[in-house]
Amino acid sequence: MLSGDGLVVRVRPFRGELNRAQVLGLCDLAERFGNGLIELTSRANLQLRGIAQEDHLALLAALEGLGLLDLDPSFEARRNMLVAPDRSPGDLTDRLCTGLLEALPRLPNLPEKMGYVIDTGARAWLGEAIGDFRLELAENGALLLRADGVALGRPVSEAGAIPAIIELADWFVGTGGRDNGRMARHVAKAMLPEMWQRAAPRAQGWPEPGIDPELGAVLGVPFGALEPEALRGLVAQSGASALRPLPGRMLRILCPQPEAALHPGFVSAPGAPEMRASACPGAPFCPAASVETRSLARTLARRASADTDAGGSLHVSGCAKGCAHPRRADLTLVGRDGRFDLVRGGAPWDPPSLTGLDPSHIPDAIRSA
Numbered sequence: 001m002l003s004g005d006g007l008v009v010r011v012r013p014f015r016g017e018l019n020r021a022q023v024l025g026l027c028d029l030a031e032r033f034g035n036g037l038i039e040l041t042s043r044a045n046l047q048l049r050g051i052a053q054e055d056h057l058a059l060l061a062a063l064e065g066l067g068l069l070d071l072d073p074s075f076e077a078r079r080n081m082l083v084a085p086d087r088s089p090g091d092l093t094d095r096l097c098t099g100l101l102e103a104l105p106r107l108p109n110l111p112e113k114m115g116y117v118i119d120t121g122a123r124a125w126l127g128e129a130i131g132d133f134r135l136e137l138a139e140n141g142a143l144l145l146r147a148d149g150v151a152l153g154r155p156v157s158e159a160g161a162i163p164a165i166i167e168l169a170d171w172f173v174g175t176g177g178r179d180n181g182r183m184a185r186h187v188a189k190a191m192l193p194e195m196w197q198r199a200a201p202r203a204q205g206w207p208e209p210g211i212d213p214e215l216g217a218v219l220g221v222p223f224g225a226l227e228p229e230a231l232r233g234l235v236a237q238s239g240a241s242a243l244r245p246l247p248g249r250m251l252r253i254l255c256p257q258p259e260a261a262l263h264p265g266f267v268s269a270p271g272a273p274e275m276r277a278s279a280c281p282g283a284p285f286c287p288a289a290s291v292e293t294r295s296l297a298r299t300l301a302r303r304a305s306a307d308t309d310a311g312g313s314l315h316v317s318g319c320a321k322g323c324a325h326p327r328r329a330d331l332t333l334v335g336r337d338g339r340f341d342l343v344r345g346g347a348p349w350d351p352p353s354l355t356g357l358d359p360s361h362i363p364d365a366i367r368s369a
């Protein structure tokens, strides 16, 4: 993808995992070809930014050498899947993942952003992760396929799960879903037949940074900005064999001793204020930005946490494009000509309530606005 700072190259880990060699290889590639950071997206993908057009093919060859490229680029675009982070070889999640990967070419053409969630592990981990087709479990362990945007799903057998996804995708396309773009928007307008709404999934959950009894070490990555030096240090310190990117800008570290993965460059306890904030790379990383973003986001998030107005979403964007969080936030600061505009309850491109703020005046402006 072309962005304001050159090409953005997205890496979708196969089955949601990167082995140690792939992690270390990506660190090298980010420094050699990119802006020196690896971005962890809210959809658990990785991105290298700031790639020059003339380096594109060399980077693709290096990614292929690491085993990170699909044979067919169109397949990568369809492989928009989130899988339960406790997947292990041969378990239900893994088998469903295999079935879905094999079925992707048979699915109808869907809007690019549509994706799949396979949340069939020991707990429901992916409740807050956006995904249009959701394989989940009911409280009694029965397998369900649920369309995003409706509360109930359709009970399916393991053998019937993938055919049911194809059937639901055919219903989506056949009832004009492409015009609505996503499943949740479509079911709000089209009548989803009752057979797809028969059973409730188990209580939804979400991993938190720290040591999880089932997942081991889970680390938060503020703003999704992975610094190669910190990542190399984490891998060396923990002896990690693999990493699993999680939605919400977190990583599960697969390593012998989870405590050894608690690295100071990462968030390792729940409730860290910067995990609630979004900020793009900003200046000097992106030429479209005239302001630094992440230091301000960190300061404001910590201040909000100390104040009583903790809990609201915060987005600091280098410009009105809003790459880090292209949607509404409680508070959005948008860089413009070295200063910031303030948007309350809107997206970066919405009309601001205050303009031309100096970064040092922003905390007071937020309080008094």
Ligand code: SF4
Binding pocket: 003, 004, 005, 280, 281, 282, 283, 286, 287, 288, 289, 317, 318, 319, 320, 321, 322, 323, 324
């Ligand atoms: S939002 Fe940030 S990363 Fe995106 S183009 Fe603007 S300054 Fe660059």
